[in-house]
Amino acid sequence: MAIETAPLLLSSNSTGLGTNGNAEQPVVKAVSVVKEFGYESKRLWKLAGPAIFTAICQYSLGALTQTFAGHVGELELAAVSVENSVIAGLAFGVMLGMGSALETLCGQAYGAGKIRMLGLYMQRSWVILLTTACILVPIYVWSPPILELIGETTEISNAAGKFALWMLPQLFAYALNFPIQKFLQSQRKVLVIAWISAAVLVLHAVFSWLLILKLGWGLTGAAITLNTSWWLIVILQLLYIFITKSDGAWSGFTWLAFADLWSFVKLSLASAVMLCLEFWYLMVLVVITGRLPNPLIPVDAISICMNIQGWDAMIAIGFNAAISVRVSNELGADNSRAAKFSVVVVCVTSIFIGVLCMALVFATRYDFPYLFTTSDAVAAETTKLAFLLAITVLLNSLQPVLSGVAVGAGWQALVAYINIGCYYIVGLPLGILLGFTFGFGVEGIWSGMIGGICLQTIALIVVTSITNWKREAEAAESRVRKWGGSVVDY
Known part of the structure; x- marks a missing residue:
């Protein structure tokens, strides 16, 4: 299954039109460049537009949680802010980075028409990222002394450390989410991710207000809503993949996910x-x-x-x-x-x-x-x-x-x-x-x-x-x- 590719409007054999081909050649080439630029730009925005929207929605999950926490108290705001920017920020960077190996592998396999390999690649990435999440757990557990080491006060470090323990489910949601998103992005299914992220953001705003402010659950409510929102994104994306089979890219779980992992690990680490x-x-x-x-x-x-x-x-x-x-x-x-x-x-x-x-x-x-x-x-x-x-x-x-x-x-x-x-x-x-x-x-x-x-x-x-x-x-x-x-x- 080969992908549709952009028409190559430029040609080294273009000679213009009629008997004045040589004179008209620069004009024809200029028109061809503009047309090809417009075509490629359209294809680019079809991918970039939903991807930008998705990034904003998912970035807003943590931002909204911080906003609601700020209405509870200064210590709560500091706890959420520090956990989001330092502890979860560290995990986010590692997981996003390792998951990005799929952008290379899934994208090139899809372009080559080897679409059934995408599901295999995603499962290998799950194995690697879930293992990495387990390795990162001690950072969450020992976050208070780590935060004090980099200069945070004891009060903020303890509050952020307590919140970090509650946010461990988010770490494992990251491990599943990024391979899923790269799997879908490589097939240009960016609108699916965008719609799911938008729907979850709306629910997140409503339930954050309800649990954090209305019911007065404070940091507990913040942890419940943020964890639930990230796992809801994962579950809805998985349901889409399992139900639609992603046009043949998903054909079920396989033990091949555990084979030939070393090259995959090296690219993920890089x-x-x-x-x-x-x-x-x-x-x-x-x-x-x-x-x-x-x-x-x-x-x-x-x-x-x-x-x-x-x-x-x-x-x-x-x-x-x-x-x-x-x-x-x-x-x-x-x-x-x-x-x-x-x-x-x-x-x-x-x-x-x-x-x-x-x-x-x-x-x-x-x-x-x-x-x-x-x-x-x-x-x-x-x-x-x-x-x-x-x-x-x-x-x-x-x-x-x-x-x-x-x-x-x-x-x-x-x-x-x-x-x-x-x-x-x-x-x-x-x-x-x-x-x-x-x-x-x-x-x-x-x-x-x-x-x-x-x-x-x-x-x-x-x-x-x-x-x-x-x-x-x-x-x-x-x-x-x-x-x-x-x-x-x-």
């Missing part, structure tokens, strides 16, 4: 390292800022900026998923030229959106801080940081997209090394040097870390530019054969 290094990079900014003298106002300001950046990141996550599907599908179908053109289209689109978002941040720099604070001092500090936020928003419109290209092509290990070098060997030390040694404070810390993002983005642009896409298509074919299991035609 994916986890690659995405976690990106996911945690800007989170470190808040922690480092807390080490400044008189950190209260800078921490509040940087938290507001990271909140804005987090919402903006949902757009990039949608394009990340879309280009990963497009590249993996086209490489799996041996359409190297279509894969390359998809990368061009998504980069142009993402940069355009990034410029708009950057302009919006800069234009509203005196106003948007008051959406989050009533303190003039915090608002003024946030306005000072708006220029750095605008640059970060622009860079983060392109950088996650290039990471999506890397996932679609299977370059996770290479990008992991690039991330280590650019982020943690260059960007982070540079930020600490500027912020503390040279006394530029939070602006210096953030500027140095932006330098790391710039360097990483340039490195990914170079890698993408020099890539031999024909060779990548051949590698995708080899990967499908190699990791198909003991029985390739399962």
Whole structure:
């Protein structure tokens, strides 16, 4: 079963029309480029639109829980916020990263027409991620001393640690959810995920209000609603897969899920390292800022900026998923030229959106801080940081997209090394040097870390530019054969 591919409107044999072919050739090629760009853009948005919507809905589950917890009390808000951003944030990054291996494997298998292998791949990912979830359980259990170690107060650490224990079911929901979503995304069934996420978000809002505020269950109610919402997403997606068989991609459970796991584990670990290094990079900014003298106002300001950046990141996550599907599908179908053109289209689109978002941040720099604070001092500090936020928003419109290209092509290990070098060997030390040694404070810390993002983005642009896409298509074919299991035609 081969996938439908974009028509290649450009041709090296195009000679124009009639006797004036040579004169008309540039015009014909220009028209062809515009038509092909429009066609590819339409295909991209059909994937990216629902993916962005899904990311916003699922991001909002934790955000809503924090909002309702804030109406209970300051300690409850701190407990939920810290657990969400540190403990669950750590687990989220690991699970999302390891689950992203499926974007490469399922996407390329689907493109090659080996649709029955998708169910096998998903089951292998479940085995690996459920094992990883068990390994992460001690972090939840021992979260109070871990949080105190990184600078949280004893009171907040104990409250967040208690909430973390209650949130263990969410950890195992992550382990099932991310492979399911990559399985469905690779088949372009993004609308299914979007509708399920939207329905669960509505229920989550209603029951959060009922349990946390109306019935007065506080953190207990928050844990019940958040756990239930994530498991409801998992259950509804599984029901869809089991009932519809996902057009043949699901043919039941098999013991082959436990065979030939090592190569799968290596790609999953490379994916986890690659995405976690990106996911945690800007989170470190808040922690480092807390080490400044008189950190209260800078921490509040940087938290507001990271909140804005987090919402903006949902757009990039949608394009990340879309280009990963497009590249993996086209490489799996041996359409190297279509894969390359998809990368061009998504980069142009993402940069355009990034410029708009950057302009919006800069234009509203005196106003948007008051959406989050009533303190003039915090608002003024946030306005000072708006220029750095605008640059970060622009860079983060392109950088996650290039990471999506890397996932679609299977370059996770290479990008992991690039991330280590650019982020943690260059960007982070540079930020600490500027912020503390040279006394530029939070602006210096953030500027140095932006330098790391710039360097990483340039490195990914170079890698993408020099890539031999024909060779990548051949590698995708080899990967499908190699990791198909003991029985390739399962």
